[in-house]
Amino acid sequence: METQGTKISRRGRPPKRFDEQSDTREMLLRAGVRVLTEKGFCATGIDEILRGVGIPKGSFYHYFNSKEAFGAELIDRYGAYFARKLQHHFDDASLPHLERLKAFVSDACAGMAKYGYMRGCLIGNLGQEMGALPPSYGDRLKSVFMDWQERVAVCLFAAQEAGEISVNIDCERQAAFFWIGWEGAVLRAKLERHPAALSIFSEVFFAGLNSR
Amino acid sequence: METQGTKISRRGRPPKRFDEQSDTREMLLRAGVRVLTEKGFCATGIDEILRGVGIPKGSFYHYFNSKEAFGAELIDRYGAYFARKLQHHFDDASLPHLERLKAFVSDACAGMAKYGYMRGCLIGNLGQEMGALPPSYGDRLKSVFMDWQERVAVCLFAAQEAGEISVNIDCERQAAFFWIGWEGAVLRAKLERHPAALSIFSEVFFAGLNSR
Numbered sequence: 047m048e049t050q051g052t053k054i055s056r057r058g059r060p061p062k063r064f065d066e067q068s069d070t071r072e073m074l075l076r077a078g079v080r081v082l083t084e085k086g087f088c089a090t091g092i093d094e095i096l097r098g099v100g101i102p103k104g105s106f107y108h109y110f111n112s113k114e115a116f117g118a119e120l121i122d123r124y125g126a127y128f129a130r131k132l133q134h135h136f137d138d139a140s141l142p143h144l145e146r147l148k149a150f151v152s153d154a155c156a157g158m159a160k161y162g163y164m165r166g167c168l169i170g171n172l173g174q175e176m177g178a179l180p181p182s183y184g185d186r187l188k189s190v191f192m193d194w195q196e197r198v199a200v201c202l203f204a205a206q207e208a209g210e211i212s213v214n215i216d217c218e219r220q221a222a223f224f225w226i227g228w229e230g231a232v233l234r235a236k237l238e239r240h241p242a243a244l245s246i247f248s249e250v251f252f253a254g255l256n257s258r
Numbered sequence: 259m260e261t262q263g264t265k266i267s268r269r270g271r272p273p274k275r276f277d278e279q280s281d282t283r284e285m286l287l288r289a290g291v292r293v294l295t296e297k298g299f300c301a302t303g304i305d306e307i308l309r310g311v312g313i314p315k316g317s318f319y320h321y322f323n324s325k326e327a328f329g330a331e332l333i334d335r336y337g338a339y340f341a342r343k344l345q346h347h348f349d350d351a352s353l354p355h356l357e358r359l360k361a362f363v364s365d366a367c368a369g370m371a372k373y374g375y376m377r378g379c380l381i382g383n384l385g386q387e388m389g390a391l392p393p394s395y396g397d398r399l400k401s402v403f404m405d406w407q408e409r410v411a412v413c414l415f416a417a418q419e420a421g422e423i424s425v426n427i428d429c430e431r432q433a434a435f436f437w438i439g440w441e442g443a444v445l446r447a448k449l450e451r452h453p454a455a456l457s458i459f460s461e462v463f464f465a466g467l468n469s470r
Binding site: 084085086088164170174175176177184187191219220222223225227228229230233234237242243246254 | 382432437445462
């Protein structure tokens with residue numbers, strides 16, 4: 047294939063050229079996150095992503111083997127980005143544990159506000175579209191949710207150990223409940239272009255933790 | 259337009275012919291619900307819907323002005339179908355009010371199980387895709403959620419009046435919370451092809467109502 051040939055011919059170029067390549071790859075991934083959080087996978091053509099970053103059509107396959115491989119990398123990247131964001135808040139020793147989860151929620155709300163509630167969650171968007179996606183994405187998406195959920199569960203266990211929430215609370219179950227509902231809230235905030243659903247979900251969720 | 263011409267030429271045909279027309283229209287709408295609950299709007303071509311019901315491509319525009327008009331009718335139809343389903347349970351005087359909402363939840367879970375958790379909520383699916391949909395769908399989808407939410411709120415108020423739940427509960431807020439989270443649960447059940455998310459959401463939701 048032409049793209050393979052191009053790839054091979056570029057080997058051995060000076061480091062600057064290599065930087066340009068990785069910059070272009072990075073630009074494509076950023077553009078991918080933008081369109082997948084706004085519109086999902088099915089409505090998004092590679093053409094649109096390339097147009098957004100001003101890269102000729104033939105170049106895409108120089109950086110990624112297929113649209114499927116590109117999407118898989120976007121899922122992993124987005125999953126890791128939010129895992130770091132969660133952990134950043136959960137490691138903040140200046141706050142009680144439950145406040146750390148609230149800080150993550152505020153951060154995520156600010157993220158949605160920044161883009162006028164036009165961008166949702168890439169994992170939720172793709173989860174919704176699974177009926178039309180490559181089957182391999184199913185396990186990737188589930189793994190991301192499990193990872194995020196496990197981090198929230200650890201935070202809730204710590205809050206419980208510190209006496210911030212009742213010992214009667216099933217932390218694993220509440221962490222699962224949190225992600226189920228939060229994805230629903232993000233979906234609704236995006237539909238309404240408004241943060242009300244995020245506030246309602248988080249307020250009722252935290253009130254529930256304190257009332258038991 | 260040709261389709262207009264065809265429409266006019268069919269006027270005055272005997273009732274049987276008219277029945278066939280409305281049967282075909284009905285078949286198209288049913289096929290539309292199936293593919294939109296499985297895959298959403300963007301991944302669904304009119305061709306696929308037509309293939310599913312064995313109707314030639316040119317015929318679609320005999321029944322609907324456009325894919326947008328078809329989608330709008332599917333939203334309204336799906337919204338009305340679940341409004342009737344909710345009301346059917348809420349009017350069941352043989353059960354306490356809160357049990358009526360639980361009966362709806364069981365009914366909806368059975369509906370997902372029936373299709374192997376392949377079909378989600380048409381309104382949730384389209385809400386997720388709003389970034390790529392005709393802008394006119396936004397208000398339609400929001401209206402459906404508001405209608406469903408109001409019916410749940412009325413059920414919760416009745417439960418409160420009957421002393422089934424605490425007077426401290428904000429029924430409007432809990433009804434909004436229910437739909438936010440329930441859509442997240444449906445999304446997750448579809449991704450996982452498994453009912454766990456539906457059980458977790460509903461159990462924690464109802465436990466929350468009883469603990470206040």
